Amino acid sequence: MRLLVTGGAGYVGSVCATVLLERGHEVVVVDDLSTGNADAVPTGAEFVEGDVAEVASSVLGDGSTEPRFDGVLHFAAQSLVGESVVAPEKYWRGNVVTTIELLEAMRVSRTPKLVFSSTAATYGEPERSPITETDPTRPTNPYGATKLAIDHAITSYANAYGLAATSLRYFNVAGAYRGAGENRVVETHLIPLVLQVALGQRDKISIFGTDWPTQDGTAVRDYIHVLDLAEAHLLALGAATPGTHSIYNLGSGAGFSVREVISACQRVTGLPIAVEDAPRRAGDPAVLIASSERAIADLGWRPEHTDLDEIVADAWEFLQQLGDRSHAHRG
Numbered sequence: 464m465r466l467l468v469t470g471g472a473g474y475v476g477s478v479c480a481t482v483l484l485e486r487g488h489e490v491v492v493v494d495d496l497s498t499g500n501a502d503a504v505p506t507g508a509e510f511v512e513g514d515v516a517e518v519a520s521s522v523l524g525d526g527s528t529e530p531r532f533d534g535v536l537h538f539a540a541q542s543l544v545g546e547s548v549v550a551p552e553k554y555w556r557g558n559v560v561t562t563i564e565l566l567e568a569m570r571v572s573r574t575p576k577l578v579f580s581s582t583a584a585t586y587g588e589p590e591r592s593p594i595t596e597t598d599p600t601r602p603t604n605p606y607g608a609t610k611l612a613i614d615h616a617i618t619s620y621a622n623a624y625g626l627a628a629t630s631l632r633y634f635n636v637a638g639a640y641r642g643a644g645e646n647r648v649v650e651t652h653l654i655p656l657v658l659q660v661a662l663g664q665r666d667k668i669s670i671f672g673t674d675w676p677t678q679d680g681t682a683v684r685d686y687i688h689v690l691d692l693a694e695a696h697l698l699a700l701g702a703a704t705p706g707t708h709s710i711y712n713l714g715s716g717a718g719f720s721v722r723e724v725i726s727a728c729q730r731v732t733g734l735p736i737a738v739e740d741a742p743r744r745a746g747d748p749a750v751l752i753a754s755s756e757r758a759i760a761d762l763g764w765r766p767e768h769t770d771l772d773e774i775v776a777d778a779w780e781f782l783q784q785l786g787d788r789s790h791a792h793r794g
């Protein structure tokens with residue numbers, strides 16, 4: 464297939480683009496490099512630098528010819544929860560308005576398939592665990608609200624225009640694959656932050672809340688290996704049905720506490736990691752665990768890299784290689 468990957472210079476987009484290329488697909492990446500990194504665009508992909516809202520129609524075409532692409536994987540997004548609270552306009556414009564522009568360009572060019580990066584944040588504070596796709600969606604921050612609004616827009620497009628669409632609701636994505644991994648300028652995610660402490664790039668890791676109603680008092684999350692996530696995108700493309708918008712949760716189905724993650728990082732790196740207890744972070748739920756039963760049943764998906772130490776080891780290898788590369792550049 465010939466596929467457009469928006470956000471292919473970012474973490475999940477670059478890993479998925481790598482896997483698509485390995486499977487023989489043609490990939491065009493669009494990314495404005497606002498948070499992504501040009502070095503992350505995999506070799507073999509064509510790269511168009513630009514804002515999705517501005518370039519989607521010229522890249523996809525005006526509909527006067529056969530569609531240029533078989534589908535779009537839409538990863539490009541603003542994704543910092545805290546920032547979305549203080550600068551919501553950046554999220555409504557950057558996520559919702561941009562995606563409407565993309566949907567319009569897809570409609571005009573008659574591009575048949577879409578896979579969208581949705582999120583567990585669409586559910587908000589869950590009533591029960593694990594979370595299924597039929598549970599209430601009550602996002603507790605603008606980031607989750609914009610992703611949910613987009614999911615609704617996609618449903619309308621599927622119904623009205625026959626789009627074959629899938630939203631994948633990611634839980635906590637982690638790990639790395641073949642030189643593609645998590646490397647943001649502003650890092651907020653637990654595993655890379657803890658590994659930065661091991662690398663000596665950060666003094667200590669703050670544990671946000673030690674009084675949660677969990678086994679060790681720290682918050683529990685469902686960490687999914689980015690390679691398992693990439694496989695789900697491929698399966699979603701294969702299963703996409705015209706006029707249907709399918710929504711799937713994606714997690715490993717097991718929860719690990721913040722302290723368990725830190726212990727795994729200590730085991731994997733063999734290095735001491737300083738921690739401090741800190742207050743809860745606003746808007747954080749105690750436990751977020753996915754039921755991925757629907758993806759397993761409908762897509763035949765199965766998470767294979769569910770071992771926390773394996774996930775951490777892959778992230779660690781990536782960060783070390785990145786350090787070596789930047790030393791090489793400087794040297």
Ligand code: UDP
Binds near residue numbers: 654668672682744
């Ligand atoms: N967390 C933490 N210290 C940090 C960053 C994160 O204790 O410096 C906790 C956070 O409160 C949450 C878990 O680690 O319970 C995972 O957070 P992350 O930001 O990685 O993902 P989220 O679950 O917020 O999407």
